[in-house]
Amino acid sequence: MATQWIFLWLISSIGCLAADEVITIKDADKLLDVINFTTNIPSSQKLPHFTTCRSPEQETFSCWWSVGDYTNLTGPGMLRVFYKRSFKNTGGEWNECPDYRVGIENECYFNTTYTSIWVPYNLELRSENKDVLYDERSFNVEDIVIPDPPVNLNWTLLNTSQTGLHYDILLRWEAPPTADVAKGWITLIYEVQYRAVNDTEWKVMEHEKESYLSIYGLKTNTIYEIRIRCLQLNFDKFSRFSDIVYVYNFVPVTKESTFPVAFVLIFIVVGVAIVLMLIIFTRQHRLMMLLLPPVPIPKIKGIDPELLKKGKLDELNSILSNQQTYKTEFTNDDLWVEFIELDIDDPDEKLGHSDTHRLLSLEHLKSGKSLSMKDDDSGRASCYEPEIPEMDSLPFNVNLMEGNPEKACVLNSEGTVPNPDLSSPNATQAKAEPEKAKIESSGSEENMPVRPYPLIQTQMSNQSWANMDFYAQVSDITPAGGVLLSPGQQCKSEKTPEKEKPAEAKKYQFAMTSDSAYTSEIDAKKLSAIPATNENDQNPEKDLSKENCISTENQSEESPYTANETTVITMPPVSDYTSVHMVDSQHSLLLNPTAVQTKDMSMQVGYLTPDQMSSIMP
Amino acid sequence: MIIFQVSTWFFVLSQTWGTLGYPLECKDEQGSSNRCISIPLDKLFDRVIQHVELISRVSEECCSLFEEMLVPFPLQPKTSRGVNICITKAIPVPGSKSEIQQISDKWLLHSVLMLVQTWIEPLTYLQETLNRYDDVPDALLNKTKWVSDKLPSLEQGIVLLIKKMLQEGFLMTELQQTLTHFNKQPEVLESTLRDYTLFNCFKKDAHKIETILKLLKCRRNHKLSCLLY
Numbered sequence: 142m143a144t145q146w147i148f149l150w151l152i153s154s155i156g157c158l159a160a161d162e163v164i165t166i167k168d169a170d171k172l173l174d175v176i177n178f179t180t181n182i183p184s185s186q187k188l189p190h191f192t193t194c195r196s197p198e199q200e201t202f203s204c205w206w207s208v209g210d211y212t213n214l215t216g217p218g219m220l221r222v223f224y225k226r227s228f229k230n231t232g233g234e235w236n237e238c239p240d241y242r243v244g245i246e247n248e249c250y251f252n253t254t255y256t257s258i259w260v261p262y263n264l265e266l267r268s269e270n271k272d273v274l275y276d277e278r279s280f281n282v283e284d285i286v287i288p289d290p291p292v293n294l295n296w297t298l299l300n301t302s303q304t305g306l307h308y309d310i311l312l313r314w315e316a317p318p319t320a321d322v323a324k325g326w327i328t329l330i331y332e333v334q335y336r337a338v339n340d341t342e343w344k345v346m347e348h349e350k351e352s353y354l355s356i357y358g359l360k361t362n363t364i365y366e367i368r369i370r371c372l373q374l375n376f377d378k379f380s381r382f383s384d385i386v387y388v389y390n391f392v393p394v395t396k397e398s399t400f401p402v403a404f405v406l407i408f409i410v411v412g413v414a415i416v417l418m419l420i421i422f423t424r425q426h427r428l429m430m431l432l433l434p435p436v437p438i439p440k441i442k443g444i445d446p447e448l449l450k451k452g453k454l455d456e457l458n459s460i461l462s463n464q465q466t467y468k469t470e471f472t473n474d475d476l477w478v479e480f481i482e483l484d485i486d487d488p489d490e491k492l493g494h495s496d497t498h499r500l501l502s503l504e505h506l507k508s509g510k511s512l513s514m515k516d517d518d519s520g521r522a523s524c525y526e527p528e529i530p531e532m533d534s535l536p537f538n539v540n541l542m543e544g545n546p547e548k549a550c551v552l553n554s555e556g557t558v559p560n561p562d563l564s565s566p567n568a569t570q571a572k573a574e575p576e577k578a579k580i581e582s583s584g585s586e587e588n589m590p591v592r593p594y595p596l597i598q599t600q601m602s603n604q605s606w607a608n609m610d611f612y613a614q615v616s617d618i619t620p621a622g623g624v625l626l627s628p629g630q631q632c633k634s635e636k637t638p639e640k641e642k643p644a645e646a647k648k649y650q651f652a653m654t655s656d657s658a659y660t661s662e663i664d665a666k667k668l669s670a671i672p673a674t675n676e677n678d679q680n681p682e683k684d685l686s687k688e689n690c691i692s693t694e695n696q697s698e699e700s701p702y703t704a705n706e707t708t709v710i711t712m713p714p715v716s717d718y719t720s721v722h723m724v725d726s727q728h729s730l731l732l733n734p735t736a737v738q739t740k741d742m743s744m745q746v747g748y749l750t751p752d753q754m755s756s757i758m759p
Numbered sequence: 760m761i762i763f764q765v766s767t768w769f770f771v772l773s774q775t776w777g778t779l780g781y782p783l784e785c786k787d788e789q790g791s792s793n794r795c796i797s798i799p800l801d802k803l804f805d806r807v808i809q810h811v812e813l814i815s816r817v818s819e820e821c822c823s824l825f826e827e828m829l830v831p832f833p834l835q836p837k838t839s840r841g842v843n844i845c846i847t848k849a850i851p852v853p854g855s856k857s858e859i860q861q862i863s864d865k866w867l868l869h870s871v872l873m874l875v876q877t878w879i880e881p882l883t884y885l886q887e888t889l890n891r892y893d894d895v896p897d898a899l900l901n902k903t904k905w906v907s908d909k910l911p912s913l914e915q916g917i918v919l920l921i922k923k924m925l926q927e928g929f930l931m932t933e934l935q936q937t938l939t940h941f942n943k944q945p946e947v948l949e950s951t952l953r954d955y956t957l958f959n960c961f962k963k964d965a966h967k968i969e970t971i972l973k974l975l976k977c978r979r980n981h982k983l984s985c986l987l988y
Contacts, residue, residue: 282854324856328969328973375815375816
């Protein structure tokens with residue numbers, strides 16, 4: 142009896158306890174469920190729950206639920222959906238689902254009246270008597286928008302490539318009819334995917350806001366499938382894919398289209414191989430010529446460049462003093478100096494093209510003959526490089542100064558010299574500085590008196606031949622075609638920088654290189670003794686003259702090959718000047734007789750007559 | 760005498776209201792020396808909508824970045840779920856297309872303007888408060904700053920829109936007095952949750968502004984078809 146009471150008491154107490162949870166216990170199974178539910182122990186059975194909530198167009202939405210393992214709750218009304226939407230600050234009130242749609246899956250449908258966006262919704266799935274809460278959801282309707290797929294896909298052919306291998310299409314589609322895109326209520330963006338039928342992966346195009354898209358580069362004779370899906374702008378839920386549309390373009394294949402391609406490729410490969418072979422087999426010559434322009438290095442015919450190095454001055458002097466080497470050369474009628482005729486009387490006359498032509502042709506001749514003197518050494522920079530004949534009949538100054546810098550042996554009509562610094566061709570060439578040569582050429586191309594050289598015509602008589610080197614600087618060209626050689630550069634400041642008067646602007650000067658290899662200290666002094674005539678302000682020239690004045694120090698650096706280049710007319714800076722008397726009919730330069738007479742001048746470079754040379758040379 | 764004073768005072772005030780109104784672009788009608796280039800309404804609409812779309816996108820990115828940052832922390836405690844705790848809840852904008860279409864242009868535009876104005880201050884706050892987080896990603900900071908900088912220009916655009924559409928020279932409406940200030944937020948939640956809520960609310964409001972403007976644009980362009988439900 143007592144046990145029965147205890148048992149009853151236990152049951153009732155359990156019932157009372159359970160009753161606090163507002164759950165009615167009907168049988169042992171339900172008790173178990175309740176205990177599991179209240180104590181949050183995962184149940185072995187799946188509870189009814191919401192599967193998904195979706196709005197297709199942001200105006201209506203539906204929520205679906207499943208009964209889980211509680212198949213006995215499948216019947217209508219067994220499970221109920223309650224919702225609440227919160228307006229403003231009020232919590233809102235709970236209402237039951239306005240439209241239960243009984244289909245395969247349980248659905249609760251909210252039409253436009255019951256749908257509000259930007260407002261939080263709370264949904265609850267409860268049992269029939271609202272006692273058991275199975276599931277709940279909360280969301281904003283705009284966040285659950287999953288649009289319908291786009292419709293009416295179609296494509297048109299845009300064009301086919303010339304090879305017939307590829308083509309472009311324009312794909313069009315329409316927004317899903319449910320979405321009110323026209324009024325702007327919802328904005329959709331589309332994602333197009335396509336692939337060839339036998340491919341495994343879809344190519345995904347960039348998201349498109351419009352209702353059309355061009356697809357480029359499809360291959361002919363291949364079937365493509367295209368599908369599209371859309372999503373709401375700035376949200377992340379994609380729609381399902383649309384129906385697939387098939388694209389096919391048949392182009393009959395012509396064999397020739399592939400032929401030339403392969404042929405061209407083979408040809409290119411073979412050509413490249415041949416070029417490579419050539420380069421390899423011809424070795425230095427080609428490579429060097431192509432890749433590395435000839436770098437002027439000091440070179441004098443018959444003289445070892447080793448001697449030019451510092452410390453071997455005596456040997457060099459002895460060699461250079463051997464007049465036989467270039468005495469024989471002087472006998473060559475190629476000497477500029479010998480045949481230059483100079484008309485000093487018309488300083489103001491502008492030299493016409495005729496004069497320059499004469500000189501040029503002279504140049505050509507000289508250059509042609511000088512080639513025989515030339516070494517094979519490409520490092521030697523001289524006025525008689527093969528390129529000289531290529532010069533066209535431009536004005537003398539411009540012509541000579543353009544192109545290869547080393548050829549700029551002559552001053553322009555204004556009596557200027559491109560760059561005095563570099564116009565010591567010996568120095569530059571000796572030092573093998575191409576950049577200086579470039580400066581020279583760039584300066585020369587200005588075609589304007591860059592650094593006018595002093596006109597030393599009047600000084601011709603005073604000029605001592607001893608100051609002259611191989612190269613004579615042309616101080617002027619007469620209208621008759623005579624070339625005035627300047628007696629040489631002096632170290633006096635008055636000689637070098639001085640503004641050249643425009644009246645004397647048309648004088649050519651043959652630059653005589655300050656070939657210090659051939660000047661001794663005596664020469665240097667004599668150089669300095671030579672007064673300057675028209676000098677222009679040129680610092681480089683000054684420097685050059687200084688350089689010439691101290692040429693003895695630079696002997697080793699000077700290019701000894703100027704001895705060979707007797708007929709070479711290099712660019713200034715030149716220490717010595719020989720006045721050219723005129724150009725005779727054979728296009729040879731005749732030196733100024735007055736200048737010629739000064740036989741007490743020491744070594745001349747290049748432009749001396751044989752008489753002078755013999756007088757000068759020991 | 761008193762009447763005279765009052766009337767002059769009223770007159771002066773009404774004049775100053777015009778100047779105290781929002782800065783508008785150049786006043787072509789007065790023939791000022793500055794040459795003004797006025798923009799057609801269509802283009803203005805397009806620009807403002809573009810602006811808002813961009814802001815909306817960036818706000819959405821900010822939201823997701825913020826959520827990623829707080830992954831280890833449990834978010835959205837039950838109490839706040841489903842409750843409208845956004846700061847702009849005082850600005851009543853209906854949530855259905857049909858309802859919005861029944862509202863006048865003027866009201867819609869003013870609501871949009873108020874929305875924009877309300878968010879300027881909180882975004883500045885968000886900008887500062889983000890620095891307190893330990894591992895805040897730079898992208899989030901940059902985006903927040905960008906949005907915070909862009910809102911005033913959006914405000915200007917909407918003011919311009921109002922001026923053009925409604926021919927209102929100055930804006931002193933009674934709606935402005937209902938502006939809820941950020942500081943008076945009654946629900947003081949935990950700071951992380953508050954920031955998260957702010958981001959979410961801003962994203963929602965940006966979408967709201969975007970949708971309203973698009974509806975207005977349609978209404979403007981195709982009066983008949985857009986008004987038909």
